Amino acid sequence: MADQSVTSSGIYVRSEFVNEIGVAGTGEVERRLSVFERITNIDPLRKFTILIIMVVVWELYARIGNINELMFPTFSATGAALVDALVNASLLVNVWNSLKLLLSGYAIGISIAAVLVILAVGSRIGSDLLTTLTAMLNPLPAIALLPMAMLWFGLGPGAIIFTLLHSIIWPVALNTHSGFQSVSETLRMVGGNYGLRGLKYIFKILVPAAFPAILTGLRIGWAYAWRTLIAAELVFGGQVVDTSGQLGAEGSTSGGLGWIIFENQMENQTPYVFAGLFMVILVGITIENGFFRNIEERTVRKWGMQKS
Amino acid sequence: MNDTATGTAGQSPAVPTVEPILDVSGVTLQYKTKEHLITATYRVDFQVFQSDRFVLLGPSGCGKSTLLKGVAGYMRPVEGTMKLKGRVITEPGPDRVMVFQEFDQLLPWKTVKQNITFALMNGGKCSSKQEANDVAMEYISKVKLERFEDTYPHMLSGGMKQRVAIARGMAMEPDILLMDEPFAALDALTRRQMQEELLQLWDDTKFTVLFVTHSIEEAVIIGSRILILSPHPGQVKAELNAHQMGHGDVGDKDFAQLQEKIHAMIFADRVLEDETLPNG
């Protein structure tokens, strides 16, 4: 049969060929994108532009829409209020008051969670006890305990720290415990093989191996605590109004951020309310992106352990 | 030993002075699942001597991995004893280092070098960081991973991870190296290469190794002596010599004959339920 013909089985047989590649020009192999395309591909730049546009829209809406400043202040008024509060009204002291409570609550909460989890690693009954406690208490919003806490510890930092503890312990303990339980049997055996026992085994094998879960727990704990703290300070604000009470009497430097927001709202100082909210966002972003993101980069991402 | 034996097990009159490194006698191992108590091995005896490449071979369900875990000290036998250099094994320890099949046996939060120094420092082999570093580097170069000493495990291929695990185990210079199907999760080409490298390392240092596999071919290549276990529960079926066989002999008549013989023994009295042996 000749080369180019249909075979008996119906296949169209063609002649073979080989090309000499790389001798002739092949046109542009790689070309840089245009300057505009490259600039719009920079993520932070695009987001920053969007931020600026939103601020401009806000300013225009508040000015042109003739909105009552008490209801919705302009961006510039808010900015001015923020600067004023920072310079004259010791807003930073209020931020520090909130953070102080938060940090002490966070530290104590993590320690208690650590003790609970260590006890749970040791025995099945400890493990059952911890899972039962977390299952019961994790769905209970910490803020709901504030009235009882005020009854037990009085109106003051004690009651707030108690509620903060409750908001931190359960998510941290829950995530750490389930993280420990999902550490692979192989890694556990490796730890045992090199003679690690007890606390050494927990801190050198279980903790790093379960670190993604622990970090999640720490983040959730922080998120709950931060929300609980602001809410608690707002409730205290309500208390002050109700009972002509104890926090406000000492002046606005003794309260936290939540209290400042509440107080300014009561006095119809809406730009200052917005300034307070600014600070709340700022603190949140700093801790989320500055602190936790950093830990994540240095640990689970570097180790290739992050999920999704 | 009250079974019929074609030879005298263990003790050889020719070299009576040799003491076994590992002496397993009459060991029955049981473990619990959620519903059942399973007998994994039943009255198993064997002895491993200095520089043996001792292979535990058998189909799945013969308790070979359980037996290895017993030797490692993760399980206590319900009857019988296991002695390492005359001392009864009671718990895991760095004198018997285990190399697992799973790639996640490396600590993901430590680099290649740190994985080895971690073992050396915590296993009590080295007391100073400097010393541990030196030993680690020596073994990293033995497994030809010098370029990757500061790499985290997740960046390594499967074969490289197993090499790190082997280096980590050998760096400890244990009395006996326990290997639980270390090459089973590798592709065929890498597996072959790793087998060769292991034999080269053995030529180098003549370490004692207890090796678990379900591949007859691998057993014959790697092993100097092969213990064949029957399934459900694991019992000693036979012990054969294979020290004269290596990679170079694959395809030889003797090699094929030994494979045939082992194959026949494993399939002789029991029907294999779920898994057929590769190369069988």
Add this chain to the structure above:
Amino acid sequence: MSENAVETYVRPEFENKDLGKALDVDVERPLSVFERIANINAVRKFSILLGLLFAWEAYTRLSGVEPLLFPSFSTSAEALWETILTGEMPAKIWVTVKILLVGYAAGLGCAAVLLIWAVLTRVGSDVLATLTSMFQPLPAISLLPLAMLWFGLGASSLVFVTIHSVLWAVALSTHVGFMGVSETLRMVGRNYGLRGIPYIFKILVPAGFASILIGLKVGWAFAWRTLIGAELVFGALSGSGGLGWMVYEKGENLETTYVFAALFMVIVIGLLVENVIFRNVELRTISKWGMQR
């Protein structure tokens, strides 16, 4: 490899011919009844719960602690039963749950609109990313004073903060889920001619469902906490409302047994939502599809 013989200690081979005859042990034996009962998780946890309740009751009875400060389990349970019978508790629950449902649904709606925009255009995606990174760290409860200014003392303020607490958590998590959908699955979707909204709902949503479900759960957790908190603050100011307000009011009046009764209900609702609703959704979707990590 002939030199191996020098290094290794060569022993004679042997073979056991008749295995299995000398076997005097069960290869596999069921565990004892006690062991099997103790292996049932629910049984163990339930007994622990009973033990804890018993310890609570014993403590309040034996230590002589002031019942106003720490009531016993039995009086708290009585108070719960009483409020359920009088209809006070169901009414409060309904007030809270209604706001929660409206807020949650509205929050999901807003999130869906933002997400669709984000999937279809890059500007939308950037706007969503910027908004979530700003508002996700802002506790919804801190907007309550503003909400009261804008919407007055009423349910709409509560709905507003609930929406805020749900919206960003869900949007963030879903967006991450969408971006994590594999290129292969996207191409498969396009291959079968899916574009726009059908593409989102038939490919992206199911493929990113594991992440979406996490967002729904986090959104619920924030919403529940925010709502209870908001009712507490509200309680301090106005004086009507649901469960959170009940906790506050009874606390003010030192009726601590009723505070505990209300806390019971808060826990029960939380458990119901997490272990019945979300667990079921999970079982019917990502568990069935084998998409859990």
